[in-house]
Amino acid sequence: DGGITQSPKYLFRKEGQNVTLSCEQNLNHDAMYWYRQDPGQGLRLIYYSQIVNDFQKGDIAEGYSVSREKKESFPLTVTSAQKNPTAFYLCASSIETGPDTQYFGPGTRLTVL
Amino acid sequence: AQSVAQPEDQVNVAEGNPLTVKCTYSVSGNPYLFWYVQYPNRGLQFLLKYITGDNLVKGSYGFEAEFNKSQTSFHLKKPSALVSDSALYFCAVRVNDYKLSFGAGTTVTVRA
Numbered sequence: 001d002g003g004i005t006q007s008p009k010y011l012f013r014k015e016g017q018n019v020t021l022s023c024e025q026n027l028n029h030d031a032m033y034w035y036r037q038d039p040g041q042g043l044r045l046i047y048y049s050q051i052v053n054d055f056q057k058g059d060i061a062e063g064y065s066v067s068r069e070k071k072e073s074f075p076l077t078v079t080s081a082q083k084n085p086t087a088f089y090l091c092a093s094s095i096e097t098g099p100d101t102q103y104f105g106p107g108t109r110l111t112v113l
Numbered sequence: 114a115q116s117v118a119q120p121e122d123q124v125n126v127a128e129g130n131p132l133t134v135k136c137t138y139s140v141s142g143n144p145y146l147f148w149y150v151q152y153p154n155r156g157l158q159f160l161l162k163y164i165t166g167d168n169l170v171k172g173s174y175g176f177e178a179e180f181n182k183s184q185t186s187f188h189l190k191k192p193s194a195l196v197s198d199s200a201l202y203f204c205a206v207r208v209n210d211y212k213l214s215f216g217a218g219t220t221v222t223v224r225a
Contacts, residue, residue, distance in 0.1 A: 004156075006156075031211065033211070042203065042217045042218060043157075043215045045213075056211070058212070059212075090156055090157065101147070101159055102159075102213060103159060104157040104158070104159075106156045107155065107156045109154065
């Protein structure tokens, strides 16, 4: 899991609530990513950021929002508009976009009650 | 579209036997291919990658992978499996400058 931390490890949310997942890296990486993992489906890209104050939608951005105010931080907000938010969320970073390896954090498991 | 497929949902081997986890790819141009491993309730750990060069790539924990352009495959191998290798393995291909496309994963169980 290297120098990427995610918190909390487990998160429970009531329907209709927004929640924010934290991702911090001390690797001095420019690029950061958020993925969603569901059983049997691999990982799907939610958002990515190539540089501070810039981010782009991935394949499944609806119902999610992000910010990138600092190089080391890329928080993900799961809004009430996300219809099926229960999943395992993984943050990753790489030196830059391109063929560089993406390194992953330990993940946050979100459960909607 | 760039994609990978992992044809086996599960692989079961005895400890000490060779382990192979299969991955095939479909890309236009030169592929950038990756293998990751995931233990329960943990993030993905990078094992190895193929960018260019030698077809046999050596990685972490004794794993290696063979790039085969004619068969469009990138199978992960370990000569002698350990019980601690039991985990979920993902193959991935770089789609563009920011996106990886992951396979659905293969669960490896190594029995003592």
